[in-house]
Amino acid sequence: MQIKLQIKSILGSLIFECEKEDNTIAETLKEAIKSGANLSGADLSGADLRSADLRSANLRSAYLSGANLRSANLRSANLSGANLSGADLSGADLRSADLRSANLSGADLSGADLRSANLSGANLSGANLSGADLRSAYLRSANLRSANLSGADLSGADLRSANLRSANLRSANLMPIKSDFFEILIHAIPEVSGLKKKLIEGKINGSVYEGECCCLVGTLANERMCRYNTMNGIVPDGGRPAERFFAGIMPGDTPDNNGPAKIVLQWIEEFESLVTPIPVSK
DSSP: OEEEEEEEBTTSOEEEEEEEETOOHHHHHHHHHHTTOOOTTBBOTTOBOTTOBOTTOBOTTOBOTTOBOTTOBOTTOBOTTOBOTTOBOTTOBOTTOBOTTOBOTTOBOTTOBOTTOBOTTOBOTTOBOTTOBOTTOBOTTOBOTTOBOTTOBOTTOBOTTOBOTTOBOTTOBOHHHHHHHHHHHTTOGGGHHHHHHHHHHTOBOTTOSSSSSBOHHHHHHHHHTSOGGGOTTOOOOTTSHHHHHHTTOOTTOOTTTOHHHHHHHHHHHHHHHHHSOOOOOO
């Protein structure tokens, strides 16, 4: 049976149409992509796009709220500014996808592959990212408030200025970050207690090296009363894992209200237990 389906913008203007045997919205989208159609601003809210091949699709500012994109291939797709609130993206391939300023609030991204995806400025509040692969993802200024990141892999992710308040980071793979953090602390053992105090008081600003509230390396330098770029064994590098993680901690963030700060406090206490000699009873 021949079925004609149309893709329209949110304002109702026709973007693309396709008529074929047993047509589906997924097939129509596939044909649109093959023809090079510009799908920016397309209204696809609630669409069933399970396992759809949408590689490199231009879906900038598209409306996909509530859409079913489970296991869809969105590798290198342009979804910047798209509305994906409440969408099901579980198991989707979003490697290198452009999701800048996208609305993903309440979306299901469990088990999604987001390696090297650009999520800067994206709204991920309340999103389910459990088990997601976020290695080398760009999350600068992203809103991850109350997001579920349990079991997610955040190795190498850029979290500068990201909002991680009330986020669930339980069992997330942070080992490369933790190892790098310990590598820094081993060169600043006398300053660790001061860093811990600043963290508890909410006086960390992961975005700057200098000032009363500053980043990891800056805070250690303040405790040592020296310039941040003159510490033996510690080279300031905003790209290294530990410094990127600290970028998610801002003034006022404490272990009581900020996920990264809570984890850092646990790491500091573990480090202290490793370097503090255990008294020998006589």
